[in-house]
Amino acid sequence: MTIYLDNAATTPLLPEARAAMEPFLGDEFANASSLYAGARTARKAIEEARETIAAAVGARPDEVVFTSGGTEADNLAVQGVVARRAHEGRDHIVISAIEHHAVLDTARWLAKQRGARLTEVPVTAAGVIDLDGLEAAVDDATAIVSVMAANNETGAIQPVDRCQSIAARAGARFHSDAVQALPWIAVKAGDLIALSAHKIGGPKGVGALIVRRGVSIEPIVHGGGQERGVRSGTYNVAGIAGFGAAVAAVLARRDTDAARVAAMRDRLQAALLAAIDGAQATATDGARLAGTCHLRIPGVDAETLLLVLDASGVAASSGSACQSGAAEPSHVLQAMGIPGVEARGALRLTLGRSTTDADIDAAIPLIVTAVAKVRR
Ligand code: PLP
Numbered sequence: 431m432t433i434y435l436d437n438a439a440t441t442p443l444l445p446e447a448r449a450a451m452e453p454f455l456g457d458e459f460a461n462a463s464s465l466y467a468g469a470r471t472a473r474k475a476i477e478e479a480r481e482t483i484a485a486a487v488g489a490r491p492d493e494v495v496f497t498s499g500g501t502e503a504d505n506l507a508v509q510g511v512v513a514r515r516a517h518e519g520r521d522h523i524v525i526s527a528i529e530h531h532a533v534l535d536t537a538r539w540l541a542k543q544r545g546a547r548l549t550e551v552p553v554t555a556a557g558v559i560d561l562d563g564l565e566a567a568v569d570d571a572t573a574i575v576s577v578m579a580a581n582n583e584t585g586a587i588q589p590v591d592r593c594q595s596i597a598a599r600a601g602a603r604f605h606s607d608a609v610q611a612l613p614w615i616a617v618k619a620g621d622l623i624a625l626s627a628h629k630i631g632g633p634k635g636v637g638a639l640i641v642r643r644g645v646s647i648e649p650i651v652h653g654g655g656q657e658r659g660v661r662s663g664t665y666n667v668a669g670i671a672g673f674g675a676a677v678a679a680v681l682a683r684r685d686t687d688a689a690r691v692a693a694m695r696d697r698l699q700a701a702l703l704a705a706i707d708g709a710q711a712t713a714t715d716g717a718r719l720a721g722t723c724h725l726r727i728p729g730v731d732a733e734t735l736l737l738v739l740d741a742s743g744v745a746a747s748s749g750s751a752c753q754s755g756a757a758e759p760s761h762v763l764q765a766m767g768i769p770g771v772e773a774r775g776a777l778r779l780t781l782g783r784s785t786t787d788a789d790i791d792a793a794i795p796l797i798v799t800a801v802a803k804v805r806r
Contacts, residue, residue: 452668
């Protein structure tokens with residue numbers, strides 16, 4: 431049996447989510463936009479999920495725009511605001527240097543292909559955005575500021591309330607990618623907020639962008655006019671129903687789960703730091719997501735270590751899932767000033783709600799042995 435320590439990459443589908451999805455994978459197959467009874471059943475499930483997801487981030491149901499996931503939500507926020515505000519002469523994008531590629535690459539693409547101006551704000555050694563740097567970066571041409579609620583590699587929680595105030599003072603929209611944060615902490619900051627179902631026990635391929643009332647964005651997917659014309663495309667009814675059920679289940683006991691998981695994470699981290707010579711934990715100075723343990727292990731090549739761990743039955747990561755296999759050191763660790771040679775030995779272990787104490791007991795010696803095996 432695999433010990434799954436990669437919950438930041440994705441999470442197992444919760445039984446509540448699966449149960450909510452099942453009717454729409456079977457008899458209830460109607461298109462939610464049609465005008466007969468089956469369609470009304472589908473529509474009702476979508477609207478219930480919309481209410482749950484809105485409430486989870488202190489939004490109103492009509493502020494939820496369903497998307498194909500976190501990546502699309504980030505693209506829609508950044509591209510949608512920039513396109514809408516061009517006529518105001520606002521063509522400046524400000525992001526933290528540690529954004530997920532869904533924000534980072536979108537912003538860089540807009541700069542390269544659409545003539546936008548881009549400022550990437552540095553982070554501290556602890557992996558937290560430099561607020562003075564953010565303050566200095568925004569100007570009266572800033573269209574959007576994007577700062578994630580918590581980082582997917584280090585788990586470092588970002589001061590998004592302060593970022594939102596700085597953006598607002600400059601007349602800029604504030605977007606926050608809360609894909610990793612929602613399973614663990616309260617999320618509410620943002621004129622726009624990106625969410626993803628599969629990080630919180632829901633299915634893959636569905637997410638949402640919260641677009642607060644009064645915030646106007648240009649669509650990036652055109653067609654049938656679903657989601658009030660902001661995001662066209664036939665509704666992923668089963669996915670949306672599963673997303674809503676997962677959010678309801680997780681939020682009902684988020685704080686107790688977070689405390690339990692953080693205790694296991696701390697035990698895992700302490701045991702590995704004690705047993706592995708020279709290992710260092712990343713971003714432990716500030717607030718961190720409950721499930722994240724990020725280590726740098728000298729003399730280890732992360733990819734090799736992951737293969738050995740896999741063979742030992744431990745599923746882990748070196749950083750973000752999208753980067754696995756890439757030779758480039760993580761842009762997040764680089765932004766924190768961690769030298770490339772150290773970043774190459776990065777090991778990200780992310781616990782989830784299904785992680786048990788027995789998993790941690792079993793994982794510790796397996797990881798210590800794997801490190802000893804691959805160490806040069
Ligand atoms: N944003 C963050 C912070 C993430 O960790 C991820 C997933 O890796 C995404 C966005 C992308 O979400 P999705 O996989 O739903 O496209």
